Amino acid sequence: MNVLLSNLVLALIWAALTDTMNAGGLVIGFLIGYLVLVLVFRQHPDVRQYRLRVPRMFSFVVFFTKELILANLKVAYDVLTPIHLMKPGVIAMPLRAESDLEITMLANAISLTPGSLSLDVSSDRKVLYVHIMYLHNKEDVLNELKRMETKILRVMR
Amino acid sequence: MITDTLAALFIIGGSFFMLVASLGVFRMPDLLTRMHATTKSGVLGAGLIMCGVMLFFIDSGVTLKALAVMAFTTLTSPIAAHAIGRAGYFIGVPLWEKTVKDELHGRYDEETHVLHSSDDQKENEDRG
Amino acid sequence: MTTLMAILIGTFYAAAIYMMLRRSVVKLVIGLILLSNAANLLIFTVAGLERGTPPLIPKGQDVIVGAAADPLAQAVILTSIVIGFGVLAFAVVLIHRACEVVQTDDMNEMKGTD
Amino acid sequence: MDLEVLVALPIIIPLLLGAISLTVLSNHNAQRWIGAVGTALLLFSATALLLQTKEHGIQVLEVGSWPAPFGIVLVSDMLGAIMVMLASTLGFITALYSLKTIRKRFERFGYYPLLHLLLAGVNGAFLTGDIFNLYVWFEVLLVASFALLILGGERAQMEGAIKYVTLNLLSSALFLTAIGLTYGLVGTLNMADIAVKLGSVDDQKMVTVIGSLFLIAFAIKAAAFPLFFWLPASYHTPQVAVSAIFAGLLTKVGVYALYRVFTLIFTADTGFTHEVLLWMAVFTMLTGVLGAAAQFEIRRILSFHSISQIGYMMLGLALFTPLALIGGIFYIVHHSIVKSSLFLTSGLIYRLGGSFELKKLGGLYRKHPGLAILFFIPALSLAGVPPLSGFFAKFILIKAGAEVDSWWAIGIALLVGLLTLYSMIKIWNEAFWKATPEPTPPVPAPTRNVLIYFSIGILAFITVALGIFAQSMYEIAEIAASQLLNPAAYIEAVLGRGSQ
Amino acid sequence: MLIAVLSCFILACFAPWVHRLGGRQSGWLLSLLPAALFVYFASLLPEVSQGGQLQFAYPWFPGLQIQLSFLIDGLSLLFALLITGIGFFILVYGGRYLEGHQSLGRFYIFLLGFMGSMLGLVLSDNLISLFVFWELTTITSFMLIGFNHEQEDARKKAHQGLMVTVLGGLALMTGLILLGLAAGSFELSTILASGTLTEHSLYLPMLLLILLGTFTKSAQTPFHFWLPNAMAAPTPVSAYLHSATMVKAGVYLMARLHPSLGGSEAWLLILTLFGAVTMVTGIFLASRATGIKRVLAYSTVMALGTLTMLLGLGTEKAALAAVTFLLAHALYKGALFMIAGILDHSAGVKDFRDVGGLRSSMPATTAVAILASLSLAGIIPLFGFVGKELLLEAVLSASIWQIGLTVATLVANIMVVLVAAIMALTPWFGKTVETPKKPHDPNVALLIGPALLAVLGLLFGLVPALAADGILTAAASAVYGQPVTLGLSLWHGINLPLMLTISSLILGLIMFRFWAGWRHMTRFMQTAEKFGPEVIYERLMLGMTSFASWQTKTLQNGYLRNYLITTLGTVIIIVGWALLRVQHLELHISFDDIKIHEFAIVALLILSAIIAVVVRSFLAAVAMLGALGFGVALLYVFFSAVDVGITQVLVETITVLLLVLVLYRLPEFRSLSSTANRIRDAIIAGATGLLMTVLVLAITGARQLEGISEYFLQNSGPLGHGRNVVNVILVDFRALDTLGELFVLALVAIGVYAMIHLRTGALPVTNSDRRAAFNFRRAQKEKSKAEQQTKETGESS
């Protein structure tokens, strides 16, 4: 996290120095700062982790956007077709995510992705209850959800 | 010109998903299925329209604001959905009759609102 | 558009007053909210409706060139919204306390004082 | 320093005191000191303002240095200065009375801040030259009164408060609507500017429509017939000190607003507006006094009389002659003093006699002659017995009515005077002359505190002085009335020369 | 002069202390003041009796032409002498009569106050200050009638007397104002000098109003009932107020205004008619009464009627008769009342039927009583005789109703003889009746007053010129308006009046013989009284109170909705009426420029409002209001109000949060109203809504002049240093509004806080609270730190 902070500070300084205190300036500052950090502090363990995290984050955003659009198309399809093809159900998904933030992020992501809506986490944090639109096969659905969990954890950890 | 046309496409898309969301909320059979529609399509609809805004204005300040709107909706919408869904589940809002499975059923503690991870756990605690 | 707004305002007033006249005291809350909105919209409408010209001076300029919506009416409405909100908050708590103390929500039974 | 600042002080002082009082809510002593010294300070500044206005004419302060009609102006004409003086006097007296009568619990829950802010709202209403600003001050004093009304949380308070709040909010909404329509028509909020611009509107009848909306909004605040219901429903429920300041000030704010608006702004169609005012005035007098005749609880009697007396004040405006306005203003001053005095006395009656119910009271004439005097003087003054203030107030109005041949209004006014005396003597006979009934109600606080007597005594003294030195009051009221009848001077003072 | 009047009030204020100082002799001590005043007034006699006038003026209230001006002529001086002279005796008498009474101090206050008021009344030159004193006599007499206030009867009677006289007083005030307006001055001297006002257009209303005042004060039929009822007062009071002075205030004023208002047809008719009727009614009722004070009171009514009748006639003779009769009456009636008091005080009797044969035990009293009664009966050579002769002469020369008036006077005279006989004989002669107290002649303080007054009656009878030259001619001149040349004499020779007097004497004595039979014969009066004016008064009062309670119950009925309906009804009627007066009501209706999204949102809002009204669940309504709030915010946005839109959104959201917080404590919506009520409410609501719609349509676009908003657009930047014009207005141009608004929020906070916490009794924010909270937080922090440590140690192990 400290590294992210440093990167942000670098972005700010860049924007201030170039007198481009706006979105564009900040983005450029961030990218330049990232490069500086990754190239200069290569040995630092935190930075090493951070080096990967940024691309992962970007790839997650792309993935997530894709999923979101797909989700919507699916919903659109179901909403617009006259017959309900749904097979809704609530399933319990065992959690690998541990920290509050991880769980919350996962739950939110699940809610925004196709056919799933997280309802609640069990009080012992072991299980996330998810409402599924097309519950044809529980295993498939669970695998799909776990794939998402993995992606998120990679960004978060 | 091109950006304007792109913006037009984005806002049409956004509006379309808004319509989808509202149709969902209008047509879907039970609370949870309606929430699927609103959570996803609402966020996407607003997001796409905001993309349209970004493209139309092409201004860093506006972009920042539009991004903020997108971020805020993306962040708040699922949280709200969670809160409502949980509350609805808790007060016993009926599920659609064609719901195939409900693993959550009976795992809430009526008194303390503790949610158990399995039926066993609940029974253990009830006994203890 | 003014005509449409006038109808809307009339509807709000009517709905507000109808709700204020109910015996069930909690409906008063709804009435008060509607009443406040009605008055604000009335000011807004009679001050003149302007589309898409907020009274904001563009960056780098000192005055607004061209038309702009009436900023004074907006300031007045803003103030009145906030006052209305405050008063409503008070009224809500008052009604809640009154129901608790008097043990009824029927206005007809609240006639211990004239 | 420029003396114009005097115009702002009667608002700023209580506002600051209220705010500071709020930050030291838990400190009883500080609360009381701020209460007493602060209101004394207020009284001092109000006196200075009155003298300044009397000496140098209408005082105008442009808030924030923004010129009228763009910024808000505070205007102290004679009427405004008189009203501020009145409010500050009552504020000071009430604060003194409160020192010994308000329970610590209430102090802790903001009694003093509420009192200060109530005064700020009242003074703001009296001094502002801006119609929307008037609305804001109305709301300030209204909410302050809401809060003061429910201190205690008893059933009667709650029931009364609901009616009070609802009807007053309706009035506020009508007021706001009227402001909106006015703004729509002329695009300005400064009252002097409104007066000028409305004057040049083609269709004066349309102006009257807006005027009639103002009329109703203010008539509700003033508790005029048939809009007074909130007052009897609530005035007898709060702490006595609160009732006293309510009775002395709140309805007067409505009356003041009527005076201001219907002398400055809506004067073109008096055939309609002032005719309506006249009818309202007459029925207000009559229904109020009859309401009082039907009551047997002191505070309720006093409440209904408040309504009745509002009728006299409105009569002054409705007749709309110099003398009538003088009478009306005289009446406002007289009634505020006397009614507050009576309410405070009712509190003392309760402390010494154990009840507000006439049936349960008695024997006070023998046991507490001081109290008897403190009641008798304002009671007679209220009924218009010479040479007390009420007599001259009534006399001027009757004379003014006679001058314009308004016979039936005079007749009613006289009859109402008689019935007022009827009620006052009813209280006197029952609470004072009658032997103490059995069983004697338990006396809650038989303390004879000097401060309580002193604070009521001042008011009694004022009502006597207003009678004996009626000329001084008359002169002031005369200036006020002539200013009211000559809005051009007001407009010029606010907008500058050549404004019309 | 001012000092003369004010001295009474000043002494009144210190009376209780003087009382304490003087002890038993306090009456004597206090009576020094009226004695001194009497001497002072007497010293003015020489000048006044020559027809001179004295005027004094002190400024009081120049704005309304009210000043403390005094006019001393024959009439006012006569009254002043009576007031101070009899006042002297009454103070002496009262001090002893009420000796030891716990309220004697207060008695002095009111008696002296009354004396001052009465002096002011008769001496005032200014009509308004006259009225001020007039009302003060009413109030002081109220306090005196209610002296024994612990008795319900005394309170009731005091209230009654007050109501009647104040009713008259208010009429009088109006009349005096009219008089002042008509004459152009409030100064009596000016008015009287400016000649008659009978031709003035305001004459009749003025006259009627003034007469209403004087008639009530002077107990003319039908207002006569309050006077005997006022006998609830202690006897000294009755003697003073209700015989000698206050009741004559009305007579005084009529006499005073006679030159200006008299002489008209109306004056003549009203005064003589009411006077004659009162005279007969009074004496008839006196003849039937048995209570000593009651008999005297009714006979006073008769005297007042007589005086009124004489003033009505308004001839020179009548004027002289009036002042003579007035003086005679004051002398003997004052004496007789004090005798009545002595009878009560020394023997404990209040009724003629309970008394007899006291002459041996109370010889001196008997002598005084007989002397005074003879004057009452009008027997030569007493002063009463002089008065009566003049009366008959005046009546016989009346210009209207000559025979009627004469007969009435004769009848009255017969019964006066009866009353005099009762007074002169019943208590003292005949069989000795056991009395509650052992009868004895009273202390000199009690007896000196009646004795001297009775002797004066004899003195003036023997030497009428003494009175006539001293004051009566001057007084009569003041009444008549021109110098009176007639003189007074005891013996006019054997003429018709004398014959009439003798015959009435004989008939009166015969009636005395059959007094009991007379009372029995006229018992029909008991039924007649049920329709008498007193009953009418009581009915009126009852009617007033029951109407009052009906009205109050109807209007102030406790139902908020009725209040709202009345209020809104008023709005609809008055504003609607004003709207109907607009000749060319131009409604700016157009549907041209509506955008689809605007239409959609407006429709959404209308629907939401309707749904919020009809929906059966509070929660649903709240949710509906949420949608409504967003819709309204959108409208603000559509029409360029950004800040307003944001505020609307936020306020809406927070309102929902607040509602949610109290929601489960608020009861659910209930449908309580009947369909009829709902329809009625819908009509009211609809009408109000329609009115508002029409107003908006009428006002929008009607603006002709440019508003001030352009100024803000132009100056926010250069002068306000801000680009958000709305915000610059809020924090700079109109900061005072915003400040006020902030205070509204603060007040709401205090109010809500107090409302909730005063119930729970939780302590509000205090320093100790803050300390506790701080300690608690520190403890929490330490605890969590400790937990973390244990966690860490646990993980590491």
Next chain:
Amino acid sequence: MKPRRFNMRSLILNTGSSLLLPLLVLFSLFLLFRGHDEPGGGFIGGLVAAAAVALKLFAEDYKAARDMLRVHPLQLVGIGLVLAALAALPALFFGQSFFTAQWWSVDLPIFGHLKLSTPLLFDIGVFLGVIGAVLTVVFTLAEAEHS
């Protein structure tokens, strides 16, 4: 209808709220300070800040929200009122009508050119006052639930 004594204890909500809370507070300050030039200002900012604390209350419980605020909201009201009223006074020292805006320009090394003014002080007063007032109501009601 006595409420049960528990809080929502939802992990997702709690975490979500603690993510959003700083965002809301920051956003409210942003609205406050830009208010003079762009949409925003003391009221709007104050309402957002109050909403932030309210979120804390709703997501967790009364105590958490109360502890977060540290001062009693009623005192916040008092401070806000005093600040707002004080903004009126500096003008008096310059012989101007009260509430006349005073502007001071300050050049700071990092922040650059700063505009300090009494309207800003006033807006801050409004900001605090609004937070205090709204939270007083909210807290009072929330507290009453437990009694």
Next chain:
Amino acid sequence: MNPVLDYALLLCFAILSVSVFLALWRLFKGPTLPDRVVALELIASMTVGFIGLYAIRTGRDAFIDVAMVLALTAFLAAIGFARYLEKGSHRDDH
């Protein structure tokens, strides 16, 4: 303005207008409070959409500020209702 965008805006406004009534219908119909709240949430989102479209239509980005505030705070109402429901009041309408 680009005519494509112009028509697009018209179309979008039309779509959103229809949508908002569909949501309103659910808000009215319920049947349970959570259903209404979901509809309310959606209306809030649509308001954001409306504002976005309107900003484009007028070319004034200041309107986006309203959307920003709305996006950040509108969900609070839902949280509030949820809390209310969890507090366990059982009315005929949940």
